[in-house]
Amino acid sequence: MSARNVISGQVSNELPPLPEPVIAHAGELQRREFLKGVGGLLLAFTFEMGARGKAAAAAAGSTNTSITSYLAVGSDEAITVYVGGGEMGQGIYSGLAQGVAEDLFVDWAKVKVQPLPAALSWVTGGSSGIMRRLQTMRAAGATARQMLVNAAAQTWGVPATGLVTAKGTVTNPATKAVLTYAQLAPLAATLPVPASVTLVPNNAFQVIGKNVPRQDIPAKTNGSAVYGIDVQVPGMVFAVVKHCPTLGGTLASVPTTPVGALGVIPLYDLSGKNINAVAVVASNTWAAKSAAENLQVRWTLPATASTLSSTNFATQAQSLLSGAAPYTVEQSGNAAAMYASAPVKLDLQYNLPYLAHACMEVLNCTVRITASTCEIWAPTQAPALVQQTGATMSGLPAAAVTVYPTLMGGGLGRKIEQDYVSQAVQTAKAIGKPVKLTWPREEDMAHDFYRPMALSRIQIGLDDKTGKVLSWSNRVVAPSLSIQRGRTLGATGDGIAVEGAASRPYNFLSRLVEYVPHPSPVPVGYWRSVGNSINIFAVESAIDEAALAAKMDPLQFRRNLLVNDARTLAVLNAAASAAGWGSALPAGHARGIAVSNAFGSIVAQVAEISAPTAGSITVHKVACAIDCGYAINPGSVEAQMQGGIFHGLSAAMWGQVTFKSGVASARNFSNYRMLRMKEAPQITVQIVNTNSPLGGIGEPGVPPIAPAVANAYAALTGVRLRNLPFFPGATMSEG
Amino acid sequence: MITLNINGKAVQVDVAPSTPLLWVLRDVVGLTGTKYGCGVEICGACTVWIDGSAEKSCDVAVKEVVGKKITTIEGLSPDGASHPVQKAWVACQVPQCGYCQSGMIMKAAAMLRENKKPTDAQIDGAMNNLCVCGTYQRIRDAIKLAATL
Numbered sequence: 001m002s003a004r005n006v007i008s009g010q011v012s013n014e015l016p017p018l019p020e021p022v023i024a025h026a027g028e029l030q031r032r033e034f035l036k037g038v039g040g041l042l043l044a045f046t047f048e049m050g051a052r053g054k055a056a057a058a059a060a061g062s063t064n065t066s067i068t069s070y071l072a073v074g075s076d077e078a079i080t081v082y083v084g085g086g087e088m089g090q091g092i093y094s095g096l097a098q099g100v101a102e103d104l105f106v107d108w109a110k111v112k113v114q115p116l117p118a119a120l121s122w123v124t125g126g127s128s129g130i131m132r133r134l135q136t137m138r139a140a141g142a143t144a145r146q147m148l149v150n151a152a153a154q155t156w157g158v159p160a161t162g163l164v165t166a167k168g169t170v171t172n173p174a175t176k177a178v179l180t181y182a183q184l185a186p187l188a189a190t191l192p193v194p195a196s197v198t199l200v201p202n203n204a205f206q207v208i209g210k211n212v213p214r215q216d217i218p219a220k221t222n223g224s225a226v227y228g229i230d231v232q233v234p235g236m237v238f239a240v241v242k243h244c245p246t247l248g249g250t251l252a253s254v255p256t257t258p259v260g261a262l263g264v265i266p267l268y269d270l271s272g273k274n275i276n277a278v279a280v281v282a283s284n285t286w287a288a289k290s291a292a293e294n295l296q297v298r299w300t301l302p303a304t305a306s307t308l309s310s311t312n313f314a315t316q317a318q319s320l321l322s323g324a325a326p327y328t329v330e331q332s333g334n335a336a337a338m339y340a341s342a343p344v345k346l347d348l349q350y351n352l353p354y355l356a357h358a359c360m361e362v363l364n365c366t367v368r369i370t371a372s373t374c375e376i377w378a379p380t381q382a383p384a385l386v387q388q389t390g391a392t393m394s395g396l397p398a399a400a401v402t403v404y405p406t407l408m409g410g411g412l413g414r415k416i417e418q419d420y421v422s423q424a425v426q427t428a429k430a431i432g433k434p435v436k437l438t439w440p441r442e443e444d445m446a447h448d449f450y451r452p453m454a455l456s457r458i459q460i461g462l463d464d465k466t467g468k469v470l471s472w473s474n475r476v477v478a479p480s481l482s483i484q485r486g487r488t489l490g491a492t493g494d495g496i497a498v499e500g501a502a503s504r505p506y507n508f509l510s511r512l513v514e515y516v517p518h519p520s521p522v523p524v525g526y527w528r529s530v531g532n533s534i535n536i537f538a539v540e541s542a543i544d545e546a547a548l549a550a551k552m553d554p555l556q557f558r559r560n561l562l563v564n565d566a567r568t569l570a571v572l573n574a575a576a577s578a579a580g581w582g583s584a585l586p587a588g589h590a591r592g593i594a595v596s597n598a599f600g601s602i603v604a605q606v607a608e609i610s611a612p613t614a615g616s617i618t619v620h621k622v623a624c625a626i627d628c629g630y631a632i633n634p635g636s637v638e639a640q641m642q643g644g645i646f647h648g649l650s651a652a653m654w655g656q657v658t659f660k661s662g663v664a665s666a667r668n669f670s671n672y673r674m675l676r677m678k679e680a681p682q683i684t685v686q687i688v689n690t691n692s693p694l695g696g697i698g699e700p701g702v703p704p705i706a707p708a709v710a711n712a713y714a715a716l717t718g719v720r721l722r723n724l725p726f727f728p729g730a731t732m733s734e735g
Numbered sequence: 736m737i738t739l740n741i742n743g744k745a746v747q748v749d750v751a752p753s754t755p756l757l758w759v760l761r762d763v764v765g766l767t768g769t770k771y772g773c774g775v776e777i778c779g780a781c782t783v784w785i786d787g788s789a790e791k792s793c794d795v796a797v798k799e800v801v802g803k804k805i806t807t808i809e810g811l812s813p814d815g816a817s818h819p820v821q822k823a824w825v826a827c828q829v830p831q832c833g834y835c836q837s838g839m840i841m842k843a844a845a846m847l848r849e850n851k852k853p854t855d856a857q858i859d860g861a862m863n864n865l866c867v868c869g870t871y872q873r874i875r876d877a878i879k880l881a882a883t884l
Contacts, residue, residue, distance in 0.1 A: 089832030220833030222815035223768015223808035230767035286758035360834040409834025646869025678859035680871040
């Protein structure tokens with residue numbers, strides 16, 4: 001009997017679990033809802049929300065701190081996992097299904113994943129889908145399997161311990177009798193839920209760790225995948241949104257409905273106090289878009305409009321950098337004194353711009369309202385918030401609001417927000433018909449919740465003879481997402497703003513990390529990897545500058561500083577080795593390296609670049625290494641690393657949104673350039689499995705690439721790029 | 736009424752003649768596999784075939800395609816799975832969010848009809864659609880695989 005067939009006895013759980021999941025029979029209500037008359041075994045399991053999930057729930061007025069999911073083993077052979085997360089390209093459904101299939105002992109392809117109702121959903125973000133939930137899903141699979149085995153034991157009148165499970169069946173080796181899970185499920189549903197179960201050990205995995213094909217991919221190759229923008233409701237009309245172009249502007253008067261349009265609807269912003277946009281409704285999106293473009297709208301601009309410029313924002317931030325009282329985020333030793341007496345002092349400043357999300361699928365939402373119901377179809381990372389928004393804007397109780405989360409054509413943090421949902425509900429209510437509201441690309445770019453701008457000053461007291469960092473002081477000035485969302489900061493400031501600046505694994509002999517919130521009239525939001533992509537650029541650039549000041553190889557300099565962190569060191573070495581660090585390069589090429597620890601995963605990248613002209617950088621290759629604890633689907637890990645690198649590289653090269661008199665610069669891809677295939681580096685991904693607690697993969701690929709490229713550029717040219725983007729003002733024309 | 740030939744079928748639509756084909760396909764005909772990305776011919780998410788040639792449908796007025804054969808992602812293969820490019824896309828696990836992939840597939844399939852064995856440089860030159868997920872590397876691999884199927 002192989003390890004896989006052992007169903008009792010002590011089997012170590014090598015992937016460290018989260019707090020014990022609570023697994024129970026689901027109530028009758030859920031049974032009816034999910035199984036729709038098909039008898040079978042339905043297990044409910046709950047787990048604690050993460051910090052951001054709790055914050056989002058609190059913001060929505062909910063006191064829930066745990067999330068319930070369901071596993072159904074039907075008497076009709078169907079095995080379904082109901083989860084609260086959304087699919088935006090990261091492969092979450094497939095990853096979680098792999099976990100269930102592993103411990104339930106069924107073929108991977110048999111497990112189907114379905115979204116839960118909004119009230120039971122979680123916020124898809126923070127790279128948390130697998131990291132926080134896989135072990136609980138596995139435990140549910142193992143629990144169901146044990147109950148199915150117990151049902152077989154009862155049926156045959158034999159002890160459960162000798163029975164064998166495989167491919168959705170239970171076998172009695174002594175008699176060769178076989179029963180399927182489908183046959184056993186009704187009896188299993190009547191048996192007690194086991195108090196504890198054991199999971200399949202890592203060395204016996206048959207599904208986890210394998211490159212199983214993602215279930216969502218075939219539909220994405222033939223046009224049948226339904227994104228929010230593809231939803232069709234009988235009798236629906238089409239709307240586009242037109243915002244006041246100026247931050248803080250409001251509608252002065254409602255324009256007359258133009259010929260060819262069905263209506264012009266004034267739209268409140270999320271505060272519910274100001275009308276900052278209109279929806280133009282027509283018989284198709286193009287007709288609505290054309291009417292909106294020609295619509296003359298009078299706006300009342302704020303008295304401060306002329307001051308809302310990037311130049312002013314930069315001046316404010318610069319004065320806060322030296323003038324304001326900072327939050328102390330992290331402190332050890334006396335960094336100021338050690339800096340004062342250090343043989344070599346580096347005083348460095350890095351500047352980062354506001355960034356748009358630019359998801360391929362623009363914001364959109366479809367709504368059908370009656371006197372007593374509100375249905376919302378939305379590409380959303382936060383269905384529970386959509387339900388709350390629907391209730392607020394329709395005036396109906398939350399229970400009357402049904403949310404149908406769709407596939408997302410990218411989320412990147414933008415589809416957590418509720419502005420587009422609120423607008424669609426308002427429009428449907430006013431026009432009295434089902435409506436699909438779409439943001440033209442120009443609105444999507446110009447009315448984002450942008451990644452915050454940031455200034456980061458890093459002072460390093462260096463012993464240039466030994467390469468020791470005697471002192472490390474980093475002060476970050478950036479708008480606070482938390483303050484803008486009405487939260488009160490704790491004693492150490494806004495943890496989101498200093499992600500990547502705090503808790504660096506390096507052995508600094510003294511350190512001081514500080515944060516100053518920068519009041520900003522620009523809406524800011526979560527952008528793939530959030531604070532990490534900002535702060536890792538500054539930190540990993542500064543480390544490189546220190547290495548060069550000490551006349552040491554940047555890789556060796558980092559190795560010396562990573563004496564207390566074997567995991568990070570191993571990942572750094574894996575990337576360096578894959579890149580052939582130190583080996584000869586073609587003339588005009590150079591390498592740069594950077595490493596980050598974000599969302600529980602460690603990622604190192606080596607970029608090989610050339611700079612064929614003064615105004616360009618070509619990134620030829622990127623060698624990436626990741627330790628995410630254990631790669632559940634290595635192919636998905638590789639894809640997410642590639643995606644993170646492309647996203648981070650587009651931003652580093654060209655990404656920037658500036659403001660002039662309160663108006664955002666970004667209009668379309670024409671002035672928000674992103675990588676095309678001919679500019680795409682060849683990326684290799686080394687996966688370092690350490691059986692450490694699971695980390696995320698959706699975001700950790702982003703942060704290291706910008707500093708890796710800047711460090712390579714410094715190695716190549718001697719010029720240090722301390723401002724992002726490297727090439728501001730870039731444009732893009734027809735492909 | 737305007738009569739169009741879409742995926743081998745005659746389809747009648749009642750729209751302004753200047754309406755871009757993209758919005759006629761999506762909002763009037765209900766073929767939503769063709770995607771809106773930028774509306775200004777930069778991203779290529781709206782790529783379809785017009786008389787076999789890959790074109791961005793966001794800037795083609797519907798009156799200009801009367802009498803021409805329009806092929807969308809839904810019409811690429813009879814079963815939605817058997818075109819070599821579709822098979823290669825699944826084999827190489829190309830899509831992430833998938834939103835740009837209809838346009839990518841229509842572009843790749845048109846290119847492979849003209850050039851049975853494209854080089855890396857030829858692929859990079861032809862495949863200028865935008866993918867924010869960064870699936871370019873797998874697209875390159877999938878095109879090379881499709882060329883062998």
